[in-house]
Amino acid sequence: MKLKIKQNILMEHLNYAIKGISSKNLIPILNCIKFELTEHGLYLISTDNDIAIKTFIDKKEIDTIDILGEVVISGKYIYDIVRKLPNTIINIEEAVDSRLYIYTENSSFYLNCNLVSDFPQIDLEDHKNPIILTQKVLKTIYLQTAFATSTQETRPILTGINFKINGNIMECTATDSYRLAKKTIKIEENVIEDINVTIPTKNIGELVKMFINEEDQIELHIFNNKIIFKFNNIIMLSSLINGTYPDTSKLIPSEFLIHIQTKLNDIYSAIDRASLLTNESEKNTIRFQSKDNEVVISSNIPEIGNVEEKVCITKENGEDINISFSSKYMMEALKTLETEEVTLLFNSEIKPIIVKSPNNDQLIQLILPIKTY
């Protein structure tokens, strides 16, 4: 392998490839990036066995391609070396003794290579019918649901976001069993077979960090045991989580006795302040009591003090509610809404609370109340 390439171009793609490497990996080959120089251009491939990333630099962006070939090289070292080189043309060539020679006018690095045959084979084939979204839509799904994912490894299925597609309706759900976030969108074309897969939340997090132009499209190629994302010149593979995602369709009530509407910023700030006098060990519990056109939000830590916050509300009927819930969960739910007003729906002090934008059911946030005696 022998080529000349501009530092900034190689760096842009190393920035993607490095995301496929886990710094915690103890298997040396999984800390490597594979360089594949073909007549079409240069591919960089990395994998930690949970995700894989393949990025492509077209030959038009490479100064000279002298000798085709493949090398496997420590990801961390090649990344740091290219990052710290000045923005000039970098020469990269295989040297004797399986070493890679990286040099510019004043700098020369020799890095020991790993065996190409030791690098995992990764199958990045296309699905016949990929689902096509804009990157923006997928990022919004992530931002509006990921926080509700469980971080506990005791139920692995809850550490992912569930994507359920029937016809042209895609439902994306995350829950840690204390709260639930559900986003529903329409996709362009009907799927032929129903889809129900759960993608590790952290992998979608890594994916959305790679988006450059959110108006661009992204293809989702969904298989039984993996999902492949294709966008711009990048391919990312993610494992899927084994197991059946819990049926959450019956959790969200269809009718509510109490409808409250209020200004999102006002209620958010009031809860944010009230949460100052809560304990994390007690789930940051705050009390929420409506009375006519006002709600009083209160909490206390006996040895420190107490707080009471008042917020104006509009109620659709005469019933009042007196309920307790986690201020942290409520604030995280409120943050996902993009409207000035928020609707809060209740049935009783022991039934789920729904948080959503008025007249919009595309995004539903559900929070379970906390019993206090």
Added chain:
Amino acid sequence: MKLKIKQNILMEHLNYAIKGISSKNLIPILNCIKFELTEHGLYLISTDNDIAIKTFIDKKEIDTIDILGEVVISGKYIYDIVRKLPNTIINIEEAVDSRLYIYTENSSFYLNCNLVSDFPQIDLEDHKNPIILTQKVLKTIYLQTAFATSTQETRPILTGINFKINGNIMECTATDSYRLAKKTIKIEENVIEDINVTIPTKNIGELVKMFINEEDQIELHIFNNKIIFKFNNIIMLSSLINGTYPDTSKLIPSEFLIHIQTKLNDIYSAIDRASLLTNESEKNTIRFQSKDNEVVISSNIPEIGNVEEKVCITKENGEDINISFSSKYMMEALKTLETEEVTLLFNSEIKPIIVKSPNNDQLIQLILPIKTY
């Protein structure tokens, strides 16, 4: 105590007072801020027994002063509450049962107070002859020397910056016994008695973070066991470190066999890249070999690879040098210089290296070489 004050004004001063509190402190009263409302204005005082901070809000900046008095209140809670309140007028008043009542139109907080008599007495008297600097000068001293301070508690005296003043010459020295940073400045007025004190580096770090306008002056009131800094409306007290600072005056050679001059950015980048192939456990050792008008900087990690960097230099005489040192220490020393060119001075491969700006002895960085066999 009873007053009304704008949120932004109180917040500005709480930002200073909170710095006097150590979050690690197990003694509850040392996590508190004392509010002293006098006819002149409001004082906020905090201390963790190592430093103390007293800040003053003039009565002109307070909306109403209704009842004078003193309260002692949890620093963390009053800080967070005021920070999260909107920028309106905040009412603060002592309530029954030793509680402090903090309220605005929609928010009301009650915080339990501590006993005023339990709060430490802090003596913030003036020295007859304070030393006067601009805040900028003191900050520059900190930035150019603090990094060379020892972080090891085994020799506490080396965890501070030594200030030695004779006549109108102030020498500020930091060393961890492997390297040394020394800044010399002239002060306006001669001191009557020689001064030699060592101030904990972390306290100067907290101090310089409070500077707003670096052109403003700061007074240094130096006593046997403490130093008091006065600037703007803020007073900060710091303990001094007990013990005798080592005599470093003989460490810096007065003559050098080898003078090298080069571009600071070029040598910095070359060392930065070479340090990629060094191990922290081996003190990030790099080799530095001059030959005529070029220096070769090299290092290697056998299992990873090796690097060679070339930099053009100007030499004053014909001798070459072949020496090893810590790339980390050299980069930290180079970063303190404010010139485009740097002078490196050597006597032999086992003698101290001096790093400084050409024709300027106000700032001297000394690094001990590392023996390699």
